[in-house]
Amino acid sequence: MSQERWPLWEVFIRSKQGLDHKHAGSLHAADAKMAIENARDVYTRRMEGVSIWVVESRHIHATNPDEAASLYDPANDKVYRHPTFYDLPDELKHM
C-alpha cells in the first residue's frame, strides 16, 4: 500500500457577494478539485457560501508569534495615524 497521504488544504469561503473570503477550516483531499467538492459538502451544507477558495496548507507562510513584539513594533508608536490624535474644536463640522 502506498504511504503517500492526501495533502491538507485550507478552505476559504465568501458567505455572500461583496464580502471577503474568510478561513472556514481545513480538510484532506487528493487534488484541488476534490478539495473544492469536499469543502462544498462540509462547509456549505446550509448555504453558507457563494464562493470557495482552497489552497494547499504547505503553501501558506505565516508570521511567528514569538516575533510578534518586534514585527509590529514599527506601528506601535504612531498614534498620529489615527484621526482621534488631532485636537480640533467641536464647532468644526463635517470632518
Place this chain on the structure above:
Amino acid sequence: MSVQELEKIFQDRIDSEIRIEPRDWMPDAYRKTLIRQISQHAHSEIVGMLPEANWITRAPSLRRKATLIAKVQDEAGHGLYLYSAAETLNISREEMIAQLHSGKAKYSSIFNYPTLTWADMGAIGWLVDGAAIMNQVPLCRASYGPYARAMVRICKEESFHQRQGFEILLTLSRGSADQRRMCQDAINRWWWPSVMMFGPNDESSPHSAQSMAWKIKRFSNDELRQRFVDICAEQVKLLGMTLPDPELSWNEEKQHYDFGAIDWDEFWNVVNGNGPCNKERLAARVQAHEDGAWVREAALAYAGKKRQEKDAA
C-alpha cells in the same frame, strides 16, 4: 525564557480569555490533553453515525429519511472539524485513526448501545444530542482557538438534531398504544446512558481541576449533568412520558431535581469495552477504513496523473 516564565505568560493569557493559537507556545501537557480530548470527541462523532445509520433505510417516511441522512452527514462533518482542530496540535489524521482502531483511543460509550426500534432515533436526538449540546456549548469558549471555532460550527448544526429527535418522540407519543409503548421503551433504555455521558462524578474525575484552569473544560461533570436532568424532567412532561427514575423529584430548597444513583459499574464496564456493541462498532469502523483504502490510493494516482499531464502540456 525559562519554561516557568513561558508557563506564566501562557496561563496569564488564558486567565484573561485570550485564545491560544496553533503556533503559540504551550505546555506539553496542555497539548497532549487537548489531543486526547479533541480526538476522542472526533471519534465519537464518527462512531456515532453507526447507530443511526442503522435506521436510514427503514425510516418511516421520506421526510424522516431525508432528515436522518442530513443528521448523520452533519456528524461526519463534526468529526472532520474536530480531526482538523486536533491536527493543528501536531498529530496526523492517520495516527488518530490508528489509535481509534487499535482501541487505544476512546469514544463516547453511549454509541455502544444498540438501536432497537425507530423510537430510538427520537430518543437519541432528544437525549444523546441534548447531552452532547449541554457539553459542547461551553466549549465554544475553550481556550484553544481551533477547538473553540470547531465547536461554534458544531453547536450551530446540533440544534436541529435535538429538535428532530423530540419531534419523532412527540409524534409517537400522540400515536397508537403500541407507538406510545415504543416511545416510552426508547426513553427507558436511553435515559441512564445519556445521564452517564457527562462522565464520572466530580469527586472521581481527578484531571478536572487542571482542565478547568486551562479552560478546556468550563463546568464540572456534575454541574452539567444536573442542568441536563432539570431540563429533561420538564421536557418529558410534554411527551406525556416518564423518565425511568423513581427517585426523580423536584427539590424546592435546591431549586433542582433530585435523581437516583448512577450505576457506575455499568458505565465502567462499557468504557472498558464490554458494552453490548463495542466490538461491532469498532469492527464496522475498521472495515470501512480498509474497504476505502483503494479509493484513497486511486484518488492519489489520478491526481498524480493529472499533474503529470498538466506539466507535460
